[in-house]
Amino acid sequence: MIIKTKNFILRPFRMSDAEELAKNINNKIIARNLLTVPYPYKLKDAKEWLGVKKKDNINFCIEINGEVSGSVSFNRIIKNHKAELGYWLARKHWGKGIMSKVVKEMVKFGFSELKIKRIYAGVFSFNKASMGVLKKNGFEFEGILKKNARKMDGNLLDEHLFAKIK
Numbered sequence: 001m002i003i004k005t006k007n008f009i010l011r012p013f014r015m016s017d018a019e020e021l022a023k024n025i026n027n028k029i030i031a032r033n034l035l036t037v038p039y040p041y042k043l044k045d046a047k048e049w050l051g052v053k054k055k056d057n058i059n060f061c062i063e064i065n066g067e068v069s070g071s072v073s074f075n076r077i078i079k080n081h082k083a084e085l086g087y088w089l090a091r092k093h094w095g096k097g098i099m100s101k102v103v104k105e106m107v108k109f110g111f112s113e114l115k116i117k118r119i120y121a122g123v124f125s126f127n128k129a130s131m132g133v134l135k136k137n138g139f140e141f142e143g144i145l146k147k148n149a150r151k152m153d154g155n156l157l158d159e160h161l162f163a164k165i166k
């Protein structure tokens with residue numbers, strides 16, 4: 001599945017993306033806001049991640065000007081029911097409305113192609129940019145899941161739960 005827009009392409013990842021992936025995800029703030037992304041992020045981490053195939057998961061590479069510039073995914077997909085949304089974008093592209101547009105495309109894809117009825121995302125309390133992306137796409141705040149997330153360093157963090165229902 002490939003989704004083409006004026007600003008970006010959403011397409012499957014390939015092993016040859018490893019170098020650009022490692023370069024663009026290697027950011028302290030990206031790692032702080034996601035559950036399982038290490039910092040520093042090495043080429044070996046990218047190769048490992050690209051090698052994993054999970055059957056309840058769909059990952060799209062966000063390609064901008066021919067470069068691997070982020071990722072958007074549905075995780076924990078339950079057929080005809082629900083999926084969890086996750087994403088990150090390379091630092092140089094922040095603040096231009098790109099992720100809001102990416103999420104708009106994913107919502108369309110999830111509801112019409114995957115036939116799911118609920119798309120949800122858990123956001124750490126300090127991540128105002130991600131909450132902005134979700135609110136702009138009509139996701140509703142459902143509550144705070146206290147100490148729901150366990151980071152790689154063992155830290156337990158509260159998650160703000162957002163969802164969009166069809």
Ligand SMILES: CC(C)(COP(=O)(O)OP(=O)(O)OC[C@H]1O[C@@H](n2cnc3c(N)ncnc32)[C@H](O)[C@@H]1OP(=O)(O)O)[C@@H](O)C(=O)NCCC(=O)NCCS
Binds near residue numbers: 090
């Ligand atoms: C979260 C992230 C994907 C946002 O991408 P982006 O393309 O910069 O987001 P957008 O430009 O579409 O911003 C959407 C809205 O969020 C808000 N926003 C963006 N950055 C913000 C910030 N730093 N602080 C507060 N609000 C912010 C704005 O209201 C914006 O709406 P506007 O365009 O009408 O002003 C990006 O910052 C990122 O990759 N962060 C690290 C990884 C991450 O947090 N992933 C999500 C985990 S839940």
